[in-house]
Amino acid sequence: xxxxxxxxxxxxxxxxxxxxxxxxxxVIVDLETGESEAIENPSVxxxxxxxxxxxxxxxxxxxxxVCAQRVGPNAFSSLDAAGIRVxxxxxxxxxxxxxxxxxxxLLEEQSSPNVSGHQNG
Numbered sequence: 001x002x003x004x005x006x007x008x009x010x011x012x013x014x015x016x017x018x019x020x021x022x023x024x025x026x027v028i029v030d031l032e033t034g035e036s037e038a039i040e041n042p043s044v045x046x047x048x049x050x051x052x053x054x055x056x057x058x059x060x061x062x063x064x065x066v067c068a069q070r071v072g073p074n075a076f077s078s079l080d081a082a083g084i085r086v087x088x089x090x091x092x093x094x095x096x097x098x099x100x101x102x103x104x105x106l107l108e109e110q111s112s113p114n115v116s117g118h119q120n121g
Contacts, residue, residue, distance in 0.1 A: 001031045003102055004058050004066045005095045010038035012096035016089060018069035021051030027095045028061060031103065051075025058084055067098050067107060069114075076113040086110040 006023035007014045017023040022044050029036045039061065043050040051071070055078035058066060066079065067089040079086055087107040089098045101107050 001065075002028055002061070002063045003031055003099060004028045004061070004063045005089070005098050006066070006068045007038070007095050009095075012036060012099065013094050014038075016067075016069070016091070016093050016095060016098055018091060020066070020068040020071045021046075021054045021075050023054070023068070026054075026058065026061075026063075026066075028058075028063060029095075029099050031099075049074070052078045055079045055082060055084065058082070065102070067102060071110065071113055072115050073113040076110070088114070 004026045006017040006020055007025045007027045008017045010025055023041050025038050025040055027036055027038050041054060043053040046053060051074050055075055059082035063084055065085040065087060067087045069089055071086055087109055089107060
């Protein structure tokens with residue numbers, strides 16, 4: 001089971017990033033092994049389609065779920081089509097805290113986008 005967290009940095013101590021499509025990094029944690037990997041998000045500077053491109057990136061990485069604060073409709077549809085579940089995370093936390101909350105089943109799974117398109121998400 002691989003969990004991706006939107007992050008402003010490359011480690012579990014990094015602060016979370018509220019954006020999905022334009023997050024600076026995704027920290028991907030393998031929940032079975034505890035190993036983590038940070039990948040830079042190449043979609044940060046895209047004019048359009050950042051959310052869809054980010055969803056495709058996570059799909060290629062074999063991610064099963066993503067923790068984000070803001071996910072727009074196109075990104076949500078792409079994640080859903082790839083079978084990637086979306087969980088809401090709070091602000092002012094680090095990646096490790098979000099991973100712990102996920103493991104404890106404290107995060108709410110999203111059934112729809114939580115922002116309209118093109119709102120920095």
